[in-house]
Amino acid sequence: xxxxxxxxxxxxxxxxxxxxxxxxxxxxxxxxxxxxxxxxxxxxxxxxxxxxxxxxxxxxxxxxxxxxxxxxxxxxxxxxxxxxxxxxxxxxxxxxxxxxxxxxxxxxxxxxxxxxxxxxxxxxxxxxxxxxxxxxxxxxxxxxxxxxxxxxxxxxxxxxxxxxxxxxxxxxxxxxxxxxxxxxxxxxxxxxxxxxxxxxxxxxxxxxxxxxxxxxxxxxx
Amino acid sequence: xxxxxxxxxxxxxxxxxxxxxxxxxxxxxxxxxxxxxxxxxxxxxxxxxxxxxxxxxxx
Numbered sequence: 001x002x003x004x005x006x007x008x009x010x011x012x013x014x015x016x017x018x019x020x021x022x023x024x025x026x027x028x029x030x031x032x033x034x035x036x037x038x039x040x041x042x043x044x045x046x047x048x049x050x051x052x053x054x055x056x057x058x059x060x061x062x063x064x065x066x067x068x069x070x071x072x073x074x075x076x077x078x079x080x081x082x083x084x085x086x087x088x089x090x091x092x093x094x095x096x097x098x099x100x101x102x103x104x105x106x107x108x109x110x111x112x113x114x115x116x117x118x119x120x121x122x123x124x125x126x127x128x129x130x131x132x133x134x135x136x137x138x139x140x141x142x143x144x145x146x147x148x149x150x151x152x153x154x155x156x157x158x159x160x161x162x163x164x165x166x167x168x169x170x171x172x173x174x175x176x177x178x179x180x181x182x183x184x185x186x187x188x189x190x191x192x193x194x195x196x197x198x199x200x201x202x203x204x205x206x207x208x209x210x211x212x213x214x215x216x217x218x219x220x221x
Numbered sequence: 222x223x224x225x226x227x228x229x230x231x232x233x234x235x236x237x238x239x240x241x242x243x244x245x246x247x248x249x250x251x252x253x254x255x256x257x258x259x260x261x262x263x264x265x266x267x268x269x270x271x272x273x274x275x276x277x278x279x280x
Contacts, residue, residue, distance in 0.1 A: 001241040009245060028274035053266035066268035069256040070275060076249030083242040106276055115276040118269075128278040129258055191276045198275060 004213045005079055011213075012205035013072025020071055020198045021064035028194055029063065031187045032118055035179045039119030042178045067198075074202035077101070079210065085148065091207030098203030099196075100147070104139035106195045108162070112169035115191035117184050121173035128170050135165035 036052070054062050078097045082089050087097075109132050116122065138161045145158025177184075256268045257277040265272075265279075272279040 001237055002244050005241050005245040006248070009249065024271070024274045029270055032270050032273055052269070054269075059270065062267040063270040063274075066256045066271035067275070069252050069268075070271065073249040073252030073256070076245045076252070080242040080246035080249060083238055084246070110276060113278055116273070116279070118273060118280065122280050125278060125280060132278050133258070187273075191274055195275045 004210075005076070005083065007213050008206055008210040009076035009079055010072055011209040012075040012202055014068055016075065016198065016201035016205045017068030017071035018064065019201055020194060021067045023194055023197055024063065024067060025060065027190045028187065029060075031183055031190065035117040035119050035183055035187070038179050038183075042119060071198055071202045074098070074101070074199055075206040078199075078203045079206050085144075089207055089210045091204045091211075094203035094207035094210075095200055096203075098199035100143050101140065101203075102196045102199040104143060105136040106192050106199075108139040108165065109135050110188070110192060111166060115188045117179050117187045119177055119179045120184060121175060121177040123171060123173045131165070131168065131170050138162070138165050 052059065078094055078101065079089065081097055081101075082093065087093055112135065113128055113132055122128070142158040142161030145154050145161065147158075149155065149158070255264065257272055257275065259265070269279065
């Protein structure tokens, strides 16, 4: 069972990750590169401002590798969720799980922390990461309670879990970056679309690969 | 057919399933945390563009 789950997550994540990496290459990466020109100009007199650690093909490879790792993670999380709650794993159901996961890690978090280009004004990283993780977990648990539990008190707690993180939004940074607003707006929208695609691809492919790796079983687990 | 034995076998396989789901969840969260959140400079530099592109908090 463990081997099948890991194999399905790995296979689905690699294929989904490569597709998302290709999508990033034509959507978000050109905006990041454009923003770095403004970031470099902003820090022209700052000697500590280093050039990006990776350039050209190495940079594309490193980005793609990280994206594949995230997509394997997404596929494993979705498979674990479905198996844990006793769902039959199918591409359609996995896509729905992926959509809910995107609502938790993409839509809910972007209310308090809009996706940012490099060079945007920012506050303390640890505090933002903590809020992001807490909000994603709380929204995910809230959606599960709301959609999968029948008792009214459970649904009420679910709704509260979805709303609660938004009373604790991180303090926004003073708007002082030199990245043009048009670039930043396009990036925020692209970044959310790319994240949505990652969850859905990872889910659909996890469902498909799961069928392959369990085709020899009499009863699907 | 011994019902008690069937129930035991079922719950044993359910426990096996839950264990597998837990392992998959831990590995999945570990991968997302490593690529999206880990503070190590090397990991940050390699995953930088992907972190921004997938809306993870960065910098």
